[in-house]
Amino acid sequence: MDLLANLSLFVRIVEKGGLAAAGRDFGYSPASVSERVSALEDHYGARLLNRTTRAISLTDEGRLLLDGARQLVGEASDLQSQIRHGVDHLSGLIRISATFDLGRNRLAPILDQFMEMHPAIRIDLVLSDGYVDIVAQGIDLAVRYGTLTDSSLMRRRLGPSYRLACASPEYLARYGTPETPADLANHNCLVMRFGNQLDQEWPFVIDGKRKMIPVRGNKSANDGSLIRQWVLGGYGIGMKAHWDIENDVREGRIIPVLTDFSPPESDLQIVYPAGSNQPKRVRCLIEVLSAAFANGVMPQCPSNPQH
Template sequence: MLIENLKLFLRIVEKGGLAAAGREVGLSPATVTDRLAALEAHYGARLLTRTTRSISLTDEGRELVTGARRILAETEETEARIRLGVEKISGTIHLSAPSDLGRNQIVPLLDRFMTMNPEVAIDLSLSDSYVDLVGRGLDLAIRYGELSDSTMKASRLGENRRLVCAAPAYLELNGTPLHPVELAHHNCLVMRFGSNTDQDWSFVIDGEKRTCRVRGNRIADDGDLIRQWCLNGHGVAFKSEWDIRDDLETGRLVELLEDFTPEPSALQMVYPAGTVQPRRVRALMEFLSKKFVR
């Protein structure tokens, strides 16, 4: 029963409430409450702080999320090895990726991986915003940039270079900026990450890393939409090279300010530290590391 209560606890955290978790698994609110109380009694600690509108994890609850994921992963893998044999990989992999990179690079690789492993299911979240892996119950995330969260581990996929680009039609009408400061006179397509807008673009000017503030009449939290706006000639974008590589090769987009482009950052697979990754997740990570086009 402890294993089932741990599963229910993680479902409560993932769904953000007891009632929503109960509906997901077909349990009444009273039953969910009783089973949560039994789990808290088992560990001798309050796991959730509840209000009429929301729940939040206590310190003990956050610790249990990590521990429960590890316990359930080990249990599931043991059952899979016994029932299906050591050569088979099965179960659901929950992962997150940036929208452009996910659609254009990750999804085709996932399709190939699932063809090779037909008993694997994929639950993919495409988002350019920060995603809480533990809170969302994710096994893995593909992220740009260096890892700063000590509760996470990372495995490097490659390097990521961000560059300024625009469509030839836009440049014909508005001219080509030759220095980052000239972006102040151009319509720049701005990404929003959560509540923050990416209006300070980084460059290397006179050997030093500097930022230039940009503005424009189009802001979005979806990198694929920024790319489409750029392709349609609506403005200048600051995009990952992974997202527009084909557009640059075909001439649909033109790289700008190449002499001022900053050093590449990392493209990484990120996962919670202290957890035992199921065999299917380890297999996917190994597959992506080998197949990802650098």
């Protein structure tokens, strides 16, 4: 049995959520995939996957193997790259998760430059404004807003993040500028949807206390970049992270409102799975992202990047 090949297949099965999809990536028939999974289970003496006709799920033993398998496969890929191309050569796939606006407007240009410096790198950018289980989906790193609540993940702070109520000059000229959060009741508010939940209460600081103000409007979406486009189009007032609208504000396309009542800052951060040795290509990208967000400079990858 080719243990490393079967471990690679096992990781892909989890990432793809199914045996057939993983098999297509490797050019294996469904029967061959099943045989290889069975061979792994025989090798470790434990059931790794619970399989039904519609879905798969990891057993406790499978979760334990997944972390180790990813590390082994990543190290083998790095070693092969170093032998073929030298120790400073970076190659292989990096899977990244980010919100829509942040991914398109901030990360994509940085990733383009990173790939120009390291042509053998491949990027899979997974955009979502909802919750993403980065471990279950095989994500190497995610760039996210807010406080880290999952204690099994590591974090690298990129900088502060502010949420701002904002609108276009055209909208404010037509409907007026709200003076207090209570005035939002008389405005069309563009609302984000996270899963089945509408973000219909916006945070503000009033008389020194954080309060949630009800808002409503005629447009909602689960895509933050669409909310931004609606704000730019003059359709209403949105609540956006300053990273997403910084250039629009600088160039006068969007105007922050109610800034005296803005909630306290939170964090923009990189999060990544703990307890595993990240491949050099991932460690390098973490360093590059940190430097780019800190000062807007795209650095060369450090020769020996650390966590």
